[in-house]
Amino acid sequence: MQEPTFLILTALATGPKHGYGVTQEVAELSEGTVKLRAGTLYGALDRLVEQELVMVDRQEIVDGRLRRYYRLTDAGAGKLAEQARRLRKHAEAAESRLQARPNVAFGFTATPFGARP
Amino acid sequence: MQEPTFLILTALATGPKHGYGVTQEVAELSEGTVKLRAGTLYGALDRLVEQELVMVDRQEIVDGRLRRYYRLTDAGAGKLAEQARRLRKHAEAAESRLQARPNVAFGFTATPFGARP
DNA sequence: CGGTATATACCGGCAAACGTAATCTACCTG
């Protein structure tokens, strides 16, 4: 599972949202670093529905525009929990290994012989 | 950056390793869940070298076989640190949201009306 | 002698994300 997909599931964890709402929620929870494009968003949602990690909650028509709400299934919540644990483990592994690494504490220090800037 | 790539950088954080060594290290640090295939490994290494996140440290010939060691560049270590922080944030966001979610505390509880098992 | 472990190279396939444009309505601004 890739990052956009993971974040979509995370956004849906607090309750049903429609596609556009997911985009906003993802932008927020990622501190503005991830802005989902339409292609990514709806493509991922379709796949998630197919995999039954997400389902269509309901749909409304507001101002003549369709608004389709999605929500996590139990399987989706389970999958998200599993993936979150996985990510955390990986992040911890990386961070502890980086600490053990003497050089490059903050930004730029010793670039060993022969390396370019 | 995807998971295999992230794990390759993590494996190299403790010091230079050759390709095969990276595979083993990744299998270990991921608790056996990620076993890199040759195509994935060398493809990713080539890309990382091109992006200058990793560089060839040295190469030896052992038993007539080439053994090429790779190591993290400073840029690579920086990128890894950044990505690790990112992953941790995402994992935290997901986990706190899942806690806030009442049903599905442990595995299987209330499956709302109309959902299949 | 055959299988397994160590190591890397190469290549085609494919899923997913990326990017952009098109569409439609409501609302605000000059």
Add this chain to the structure above:
DNA sequence: CAGGTAGATTACGTTTGCCGGTATATACCG
């Protein structure tokens, strides 16, 4: 009232990067 912005989804082509398999080569073990 024209024109831009925000909301919301659909559609389509491109690119990226992982996946799987095959090939190659040597050493060691049973």
